Amino acid sequence: MDTETEGKAAAVEEMREWCVALPKVELHAHLNGSVRNSTLLELAKHLGDKGVIVFEDVKDVIMKSDRSLPECFKLFDLFHILTTDHDTVTRIAKEVVEDFAAENVVYLEIRTTPKNNEAKGMTKRSYMDAVIKGLKAVEDVDVELFGSNFRTNETLSSKLLDGVTKKKKIYVRLLLSIDRRETTSAALDTVNLAVEMMDQGVIGIDLSGNPVVGEWETYLPALQHAKNMGIPVTIHCGEVANRKEIQAVLDFCPQRLGHVCCLNDVEWKKLKSLMIPVEICLTSNVMTGGAPSLELHHFADLYNAKHPLSLCTDDSGLFSTSLSNEYYLVATTFGLSKFELFQLAQDAVQFVFADDVVKKSLKEVFKHAEKRLL
Numbered sequence: 001m002d003t004e005t006e007g008k009a010a011a012v013e014e015m016r017e018w019c020v021a022l023p024k025v026e027l028h029a030h031l032n033g034s035v036r037n038s039t040l041l042e043l044a045k046h047l048g049d050k051g052v053i054v055f056e057d058v059k060d061v062i063m064k065s066d067r068s069l070p071e072c073f074k075l076f077d078l079f080h081i082l083t084t085d086h087d088t089v090t091r092i093a094k095e096v097v098e099d100f101a102a103e104n105v106v107y108l109e110i111r112t113t114p115k116n117n118e119a120k121g122m123t124k125r126s127y128m129d130a131v132i133k134g135l136k137a138v139e140d141v142d143v144e145l146f147g148s149n150f151r152t153n154e155t156l157s158s159k160l161l162d163g164v165t166k167k168k169k170i171y172v173r174l175l176l177s178i179d180r181r182e183t184t185s186a187a188l189d190t191v192n193l194a195v196e197m198m199d200q201g202v203i204g205i206d207l208s209g210n211p212v213v214g215e216w217e218t219y220l221p222a223l224q225h226a227k228n229m230g231i232p233v234t235i236h237c238g239e240v241a242n243r244k245e246i247q248a249v250l251d252f253c254p255q256r257l258g259h260v261c262c263l264n265d266v267e268w269k270k271l272k273s274l275m276i277p278v279e280i281c282l283t284s285n286v287m288t289g290g291a292p293s294l295e296l297h298h299f300a301d302l303y304n305a306k307h308p309l310s311l312c313t314d315d316s317g318l319f320s321t322s323l324s325n326e327y328y329l330v331a332t333t334f335g336l337s338k339f340e341l342f343q344l345a346q347d348a349v350q351f352v353f354a355d356d357v358v359k360k361s362l363k364e365v366f367k368h369a370e371k372r373l374l
Ligand code: 6MZ
Pocket: 030, 031, 032, 033, 072, 076, 077, 111, 112, 113, 114, 177, 179, 180, 208, 209, 210, 211, 236, 239, 284, 288, 314, 315
């Protein structure tokens, strides 16, 4: 390697490390999309040995690096076969939190679809209990799961400030996802479950699933119910060009929107005038065709317009990315400076669904990190 190449490699390495060290807020991460490949392979091997699946076929699918949008949803059906029993749900929830914490994510909203599975004796409630059990089982990281009445946020805030040498600390909150394949009544069950679990770390509702499946009218009663109950809602919007639905979602005016890829000029203008914060998923959108390339991703337009936004991973396992990598991609693709990246990460605190006490504590974390990173 010549000196110039070595210098470039060192600069890349330095920037990557800086993006890891940056405290980050993750607002759009699906539990089953964030599972480690090594865990999926281990689970697949186990089911292969039992003759439930053909391991070699599944292995190739898990390790494949490119994924179209329809392929993603076929894969989720496979992942759900591998992961949907109570013990495995507990395991993946634990690992996912550990992985985000290792990336210096200081606040994480994980979303997951509560599942009924009669064969496994699983109800939506027991599924969520298994998730929470996993969050509580995390050992190498201090997890703050409940509201400030369970463990004082001041305590966690001071721990978050402890720096790199001590145990990492992370706030975790849960969003319950309504899958677009569900009926109105199943969607309402999910919102009612969220109401029931508000004191256990559940903090909001998400609408997700295959965007070419289902009708907006099916979920609207449940989403409206959430709104009436004062539960924050985030909605996957415009992953495909469904004009009628994009319009309806914007009219519903949720607290946040995911993706916003296929909006036309009128919808784009409306989004900007409503100032709804957007969860930006660069790698996911480029891989699934929602954006033509990184360079042409709508992040640039929203960022330049000072529209509220937050960088997110969507499915870090499925798309082999991490939140640090998403910040790195923004730096290298759009030329943001470290100062601008820091601002971007810090601004995301405004869009968390947690209360003002948590926000205040997170602002302290950024204030402290500023001295170290800038
Ligand atoms: C829409 C997505 C998604 O809930 O089983 N999901 N929905 N668009 C996407 N973009 C690629 N990525 C994930 O996690 C997996 C579920 O999250 C939703 C799908 O409903 C998928 O089945 P959970 O933990």
